[in-house]
Amino acid sequence: MTKLLEIENLSVEFDGFKAVDGVNLSVDEGKVVGIVGESGSGKSVTQLALMGLIPYPGIIKADRLMFHNSDLMALSAKKRRSITGKDVSMIFQEPMTSLNPCFTVEYQISEALKIHEGGTRQERRKRVIELLSQVGIPAPEDRLGTFPHQLSGGMSQRVMIAMAIACSPRLLIADEPTTALDVTIQAQILELIMDLQQKKNMALVLITHDMAVIAETVEDVVVMYAGQVVEKNSSDRIFTNPCHPYTEALLNALPERNINSKRLPTIPGLVPGKFDRPDGCLFHPRCKHAKKMCKEVVPKYSEKNSIGVRCHFPLINGVPQYD
Amino acid sequence: MIQFLAKRLLQIIPAFIGVTLLTFSLVHLIPGDPVELRAGERGIDPKRHAEMKAAMGLDKPLPVQYFDYITGVFKGDLGKSFVTKKPVLKEFLTLFPATMELSFCAIIFAIIFGLPAGVIAGVKRGTIFDHSVMGISLTGYSMPIFWWGLLLILFFSVQLGWTPVSGRLSALFWIDADTGFMLIDTLRSNEPGAFKSALSHLILPSIVLGTIPLAVIARMTRSSMLEVLQEDYVRTARAKGVSPSRVVMVHALRNALIPVITVIGLQIGVLLAGAILTETIFAWPGIGKWIVEAINRRDYPVVQGGILMISSLVIFVNLIVDILYGIVNPRIRHTA
Known part of the structure; x- marks a missing residue:
């Protein structure tokens, strides 16, 4: 399968x-990738960087930002706009x-058509x-003459x-497309997106923090x-x-995993912000398996057998491998 | 849209009645008596005083006077000036085109410079351009009008000799006041140079009168633009691949204009009624001066009629603003 999107060492500051x-991050043609966190x-900033939508003080750096054989970092602003909204949306x-x-x-809707495909008014x-x-x-x-305030959330x-x-x-990025909607509508919208993905054979990046969505939809x-x-893992392996x-x-x-317990387990602490970034592994203050090494040495991201992980002691069957 | 319009037109009626009531009571609350003022320092015989009051209709109880006044108004009769004995409406209509011409040019000046300045300042937030626009507009806003006018006259008229000092037209020309708008009349007169003269007389007063609206419009446009540029739909437009200029001029500006239009409408009202200082400095024969003089003479019909006419105009301008608002903002059109 050909690679549609390849991001290497992307940073946004x-x-x-x-x-x-x-x-x-890499996405193959026609594949569905989920991003959770x-x-x-x-999650969102990564995709906004890909779209070229990072707001003003943001600085984007990357070793490689390839989309369908064109280097997005090297393109002129105008060329880049001809891709956003057309090939990536x-x-x-x-x-x-x-x-x-x-x-x-x-x-x-017809504005997007007009910019990228032209055509007459009737055609559009x-x-x-x-x-x-x-x-x-x-x-x-x-519905053509309808204004957004006349539409419900799901319709919008x-x-x-x-x-x-x-x-x-070729690539559709859906940034938590169902978060703001009613539960009943959520399923419909998600189904619609997945259906369109299949029919049009688009690649799909689905950003979510709903693990159930990941389990149902993503490869x-x-x-x-x-x-x-x-x-980075396949969705069947990641759950087991x-x-x-x-x-x-x-x-x-x-x-779902805590049906018999009175309290849900939580991850203590918060995601570190600008002023409280720890040394070593960024997750170590909240990690129950952390060792001394985790506090001092920054773990490298390594990929083996198409499983990528950034940890000194990755888990195998739930057991950290201290070797 | 028609329903929206009809609703707005109906709302005008109470506003109109309120205005007549307010001006009537305010005018009668001012201490002083028109008859005594006309008699001067030597005073007047009480019998003659009563006769003159009766002739002016001031001897009746106030509610009756108001009723007489309002029935006159609905018949299109604003009464006669105590001083000149001419119908108020006729005096107003002769003087009003001058004020209207000046206000119109001032607001055009303010929009032409204020709107783009505000847009660019908003888009290029934090740059030198932004800071200078905001600084200059704050200065313009806080400058006393009479001083600013005199300053401009001293520099452009006296030092450089570029523009005339005062008046509406050079004394070399004699133009029949067909419409009362000097620019139009001079254009129609076929007198060579007359139009240029009328235009050059308008420049300084328009700048002076337009300075505060310009500052208000620029600041309002900037802040409105800043707010709109943060909106999700602006990001959506960019995500469609829309060019940055189109994002600003179409997607952002259309939304940013909604509060700006309101401000422009309010400013037009302020200009029509508040050109008094500018008219005085530039010896501009408009209604601002006329009303101030009438207040000093306790010329009740002129004050009432003048204020009523201006208020009606402000109401009318606001109606137009509301209609524009409905055109620009579909949410209003549909909820009305």
């Missing part, structure tokens, strides 16, 4: 704080605020109607999805912590045999 630190772990967390309140649904209108029916909006012809997210798939992207999982990738203590702790905190 805001005023000296590394929101993303040495991230490696707590809030503030750099993104759905955001808050559908209600992600649509421009001043423009109609038709205007906002036809295409918009087609897209709206693809994302399951009933009576799409009547469907419009966002229609906008994102308008130019048939490969990347676990991020404090701006770093701490584990996580390699990084952080992944293990995340899974242990799932309600």
Whole structure:
């Protein structure tokens, strides 16, 4: 399978704080990759960097940022814009605020078409109607002149999805697409995204902190912590045999795994911020397996048999390998 | 949209009645008596005093006076000036085009410079441009108008001789006041050089009168722009591959304009009513000066009529602002 996206050693810095630190990520054509992690772990920032949407003081550095044989770091701003929105597109967390309140649904979807594909007004209108029916909006012809404030959250997210798939992207990034929605709508939207992914054979990066979503939908999982990738694994292996203590702790905190206990286990402490970054492994203050070495030496990210882990003593069957 | 308009038009009626009531009571609350003021220092015989009061209709009880006044207003009669004996409406209409012309040019000046300055300052936040625009607009906002006007006259008219000192037109021309708007009248007159003269007379007063609105518009646009640029939908637009200039000019500006339009509308109201200082400095024959003089003479019909006309204009401008608001902001159009 050909590699669609290759990120090597990506860092994003805001005023000296590394929101993303040495991230490696690759996505194959037509594959589904999930990114999980707590809030503030750099999941979204990684993808925003890929889209070229990092806001002002952010500085992006990477050894390699390849998308479909073009080096995104070397492209001019204009060339880069011709890729964003066309070959890579993104759905955001808050559908209600992600649509421009001043423009109609038709205007906002056809704008993407106009920029990347041109065509006449009639052609674009036809295409918009087609897209709206693809994302399951009933009576799409009547919805063209609708403004975002007249749509519910679920409907808005469907419009966002229609906008994102308008130019048939090779890669769709969904940044917690269901977080802001009702539980009943969540399943529908997720199903829609997965369905479109299959039909259009797009690659999909699904950012979430919902482990259940990962289990249902994703082939490969990347676990991020404090701006770093701490584990990369396939989704069947990660649930049965996580390699990084952080992944293990995340899974242990799932309600499904604690049906008989009165209290849910938690991971003590918080993700380190700008001023409390520890030396050594960033996770060691919260890690129950941490040793002296973890406090002093920064672990390297290593990949073996397509399993990547950033830990001095990776787990095998839940047991840390102190050798 | 039609429903929205009808609703707004209905709301005008109570505002209008409120204005008449307020101006009527305020005018009668001012101490002083028009008859005594006209008699001067030597005083007046009490019998003659009563006669004159009766002739002006001031002997009746206040509610009756108000009722007479308001029925007149609805018939389109604002009364006659105590001093000149001419109908108030006629005086107003002769003087108003001058004020309107000046206010219009001032607000155009303020928008042309204030809006782009605010947009650029917002987009280039924290740069030298941003700091200078904000500094200059703060200075402009806090400058006393009479001083700023005199300063400009001294520099541009006296030192450089670029613009005339005062008035609306050079004394070399005699133009029939068909419309009352000097720019239009001079254009239609076919007198060579007259239009240029009228324009050059307008420049300094427009700048002076437009300075505060300019500062307000620039600051408002900047802060509104800053807020809008943080919005999720601006990020969405960028994610579609929209060019940065289009992101700013279409996606951000359209939303940022909503509060700015309100401010512009309010400023137009302020300009129409508040050109008094500028009109005085530049000897501009407008309604600001007219009303101030009428207050000094206790010329009740002129004060009431003048203020009523200006208030109606402000109400009208606000109506237009609301309509524009509905056009720019679909949320308002639909919830009305």
